[in-house]
Amino acid sequence: xxxxxxxxxxxxxxxxxxxxxxxxxxxxxxxxxxxxxxxxxxxxxxxxxxxxxxxxxxxxxxxxxxxxxxxxxxxxxxxxxxxxxxxxxxxxxxxxxxxxxxxxxxxxxxxxxxxxxxxxxxxx
Amino acid sequence: xxxxxxxxxxxxxxxxxxxxxxxxxxxxxxxxxxxxxxxxxxxxxxxxxxxxxxxxxxxxxxxxxxxxxxxxxxxxxxxxxxxxxxxxxxxxxxxxxxxxxxxxxxxxxxxxxxxxxxxxxxxxxxxxxxxxxxxxxxxxxxxxxxxxxxxxxxxxxxxxxxxxxxxxxxxxxxxxxxxxxxxxxxxxxxxxxxxxxxxxxxxxxxxxxxxxxxxxxxxxxxxxxxxxxxxxxxxxxxxxxxxxxxxxxxxxxxxxxxxxxxxxxxxxxxxxxx
Numbered sequence: 501x502x503x504x505x506x507x508x509x510x511x512x513x514x515x516x517x518x519x520x521x522x523x524x525x526x527x528x529x530x531x532x533x534x535x536x537x538x539x540x541x542x543x544x545x546x547x548x549x550x551x552x553x554x555x556x557x558x559x560x561x562x563x564x565x566x567x568x569x570x571x572x573x574x575x576x577x578x579x580x581x582x583x584x585x586x587x588x589x590x591x592x593x594x595x596x597x598x599x600x601x602x603x604x605x606x607x608x609x610x611x612x613x614x615x616x617x618x619x620x621x622x623x624x
Numbered sequence: 625x626x627x628x629x630x631x632x633x634x635x636x637x638x639x640x641x642x643x644x645x646x647x648x649x650x651x652x653x654x655x656x657x658x659x660x661x662x663x664x665x666x667x668x669x670x671x672x673x674x675x676x677x678x679x680x681x682x683x684x685x686x687x688x689x690x691x692x693x694x695x696x697x698x699x700x701x702x703x704x705x706x707x708x709x710x711x712x713x714x715x716x717x718x719x720x721x722x723x724x725x726x727x728x729x730x731x732x733x734x735x736x737x738x739x740x741x742x743x744x745x746x747x748x749x750x751x752x753x754x755x756x757x758x759x760x761x762x763x764x765x766x767x768x769x770x771x772x773x774x775x776x777x778x779x780x781x782x783x784x785x786x787x788x789x790x791x792x793x794x795x796x797x798x799x800x801x802x803x804x805x806x807x808x809x810x811x812x813x814x815x816x817x818x819x820x821x822x823x824x825x826x827x828x829x830x831x832x833x834x835x836x837x838x839x840x841x842x843x844x845x846x847x848x849x850x851x852x853x854x855x856x857x858x859x860x861x862x863x864x865x866x867x868x869x870x871x872x873x874x875x876x877x878x879x880x881x882x883x884x885x886x887x888x889x890x891x892x893x894x895x896x897x898x
Binding site for chain 1: 669674675676697699701703707708709712718720721722724725728729730731732733736737769775845
């Protein structure tokens with residue numbers, strides 16, 4: 501599971517108000533290369549929730565954006581910054597671990613890179 | 625051949641063996657690729673830049689591969705772990721997989737996606753295994769969450785196989801009830817094999833669904849007898865009435881009953897006070 505996907509995921513357990521963002525707990529992370537493109541990265545930036553991304557990066561011990569205050573504008577040309585963001589969003593894969601609902605504490609397991617968001621009967 | 629939806633729940637039907645069979649079938653690949661390409665075309669995404677698409681019921685990743693080839697980023701959800709495992713083994717760079725049941729609602733924050741496609745999946749919502757999985761409830765959860773997770777200028781194209789017209793109508797009604805505009809596009813409506821149903825949804829009230837494929841232009845409709853003008857019809861009715869009255873009076877005379885004589889006033893419309 502990439503951090504771009506994590507940025508969109510929320511918990512939809514019954515009774516939960518926002519269920520976002522999900523906290524990450526992980527003991528196995530892999531890096532897989534993904535072709536970088538300035539325009540593509542810029543296009544994706546507009547939909548990112550930055551505080552959630554920062555929290556996710558911190559949880560995975562990634563420090564490259566901990567000093568960054570906010571996301572760059574859509575027409576940013578700072579390639580180094582864009583490459584860093586691209587790496588965090590697309591190249592870091594959480595293989596094993598858990599996504600934790602911020603309101604109920606329920607843990608959704610991540611196995612083989614695939615998070616299991618299935619709800620139990622009493623959570624529907 | 626019976627439909628898979630009628631035999632078991634999808635997560636049981638698509639077990640490891642079936643998933644491998646599905647993914648390795650060249651016929652399945654060709655069909656699913658064609659349908660996905662058509663769905664992407666109907667999404668009418670902005671040209672020249674990648675979009676972020678949700679693939680509902682992504683299965684073994686056949687449709688995800690097509691999305692990648694079109695240059696988009698995607699996330700797929702599916703209820704069958706075995707199908708997802710097959711998809712995981714694919715060489716997909718731009719796609720993520722999530723194990724989830726679409727009938728429980730889509731677990732994403734509002735306005736996440738530029739578009740949603742679903743290939744041969746949502747008909748599964750119309751079948752329920754147990755009483756707590758009422759199809760209407762599942763369809764409702766799915767469509768209301770779909771409404772939330774799409775960006776306001778985004779569209780959804782959902783190809784599926786309705787078992788009968790009632791199912792197609794049920795699905796469309798659920799979609800329109802949550803507030804979507806749009807409708808069903810039926811490609812190749814005259815061919816049993818090639819016929820495909822695409823539910824195209826948008827937020828714009830003025831949205832026109834794409835034109836269907838395989839429908840000939842200028843097909844003649846059956847000729848109908850021209851309708852009579854109202855004036856002619858009134859005159860015809862009046863004549864009928866007088867004729868009937870005259871015949872009735874003749875019958876009464878033959879029966880020996882007292883009958884008024886016929887005159888120019890026979891059967892004429894009286895004014896209201898009579």
